[in-house]
């Protein structure tokens with residue numbers, strides 16, 4: 590199994606969530622984060638200020654998925670979260686050893 | 702070493718923390734997240750509303766543990782966080798390369 | 814590629830960010846978390862209270878980096894976040910399969 594983590598623009602969350610549901614993803618976890626990429630946040634936000642802009646609010650989305658779904662899930666997120674402007678985000682994939690559903694104690698792919 | 706990540710119901714945090722301490726876990730990191738599983742949050746919260754309920758508040762707990770402790774730590778979390786109702790949570794395990802204690806620079810299992 | 818995750822004292826974030834930029838790190842993601850280590854938070858905060866102090870506010874910093882940079886990035890964080898007092902933090906390293914830049918669809922090291 591894989592843990593897919595995506596950092597996306599906050600206004601894209603609903604669209605990404607719906608695209609993942611359409612694909613068949615049954616669960617996800619999200620949180621509010623801040624960050625920046627190669628432009629260090631410059632020109633991602635406009636406040637008419639002269640001080641250095643750096644951390645920009647983003648959404649962090651995590652989904653544990655089956656191995657066979659990982660590449661498609663990444664594609665769905667990238668396609669849906671893309672606006673073509675800087676700061677659109679990053680998606681990375683981490684291998685996981687195991688997952689458990691707390692209510693039932695089920696393990697492995699059946700627990701996703 | 703392993704990174705155990707658990708998504709649990711917020712009211713279960715104190716109990717899970719105490720159970721992990723009793724087991725011998727010496728450190729953890731928690732944050733506020735939102736999420737949903739197979740029911741997409743339906744009937745996990747009741748607001749008398751007709752709109753689609755989806756993201757439900759959860760706690761994300763992370764603990765880096767020794768390889769030999771990982772299975773027991775997962776068991777302790779699952780047993781303690783379990784209410785038997787939907788939305789009880791997920792626990793997953795990721796292999797890590799290394800950990801460092803910032804104050805001392807110690808590395809590996811001694812740094813946990 | 815590697816995902817370096819650091820839990821540091823909040824007042825150290827600016828300094829760590831600058832040190833990572835000086836090293837050449839081009840992106841990172843941060844969030845607010847709480848946690849404790851071996852002292853269970855005792856004497857990390859002082860509120861003149863008799864109740865048990867446990868979760869202390871920390872910053873969680875994530876940076877995906879090239880394999881060759883991982884050890885140096887950990888060193889830069891440890892050196893910069895270190896005060897010598899308890900609660901300075903932890904840094905751990907997780908191997909990742911892949912990363913994608915959402916705007917362009919680039920993958921792998923070029924997408925960092």
Ligand SMILES: Nc1ncnc2c1ncn2[C@@H]1O[C@H](COP(=O)(O)OP(=O)(O)OP(=O)(O)O)[C@@H](O)[C@H]1O
Pocket residue numbers: 596623624625626627628645647674675676677678679839840841842843875876877878914915916917924925
């Ligand atoms: N190397 C990284 N490690 C961890 N998080 C990162 C990294 N790079 C970017 N991020 C996160 O992703 C968010 C979006 O990054 P961003 O899309 O600006 O990347 P970029 O490489 O600068 O691409 P672009 O040129 O399209 O802006 C950042 O705000 C940050 O939260």
Ligand SMILES: Nc1ncnc2c1ncn2[C@@H]1O[C@H](COP(=O)(O)OP(=O)(O)OP(=O)(O)O)[C@@H](O)[C@H]1O
Pocket residue numbers: 615616617618619651652653654690691692693700701708735736737738739740757759786787788789790791
């Ligand atoms: N595949 C997943 N990836 C990442 N996070 C998940 C995933 N599935 C669930 N979660 C997280 O775990 C929380 C609890 O999920 P939940 O317990 O409802 O899972 P479930 O499979 O629907 O089990 P149950 O049938 O017992 O409700 C969600 O709110 C979400 O934050």
Ligand SMILES: Nc1ncnc2c1ncn2[C@@H]1O[C@H](COP(=O)(O)OP(=O)(O)OP(=O)(O)O)[C@@H](O)[C@H]1O
Pocket residue numbers: 727728729730731763764765766802803804805812813820847848849850851852869871898899900901902903
């Ligand atoms: N095993 C662990 N797993 C996950 N997070 C941890 C772990 N240990 C510590 N942390 C996180 O790191 C933060 C700082 O930990 P801390 O520096 O107190 O570790 P320590 O081992 O007690 O070292 P010190 O003796 O220098 O205080 C904690 O508040 C917590 O968020």
Ligand SMILES: [Mg+2]
Pocket residue numbers: 625626627628629630675676677
């Ligand atoms: Mg950018």
Ligand SMILES: [Mg+2]
Pocket residue numbers: 737738739740741742787788789
């Ligand atoms: Mg559910």
Ligand SMILES: [Mg+2]
Pocket residue numbers: 849850851852853854899900901
């Ligand atoms: Mg400590």
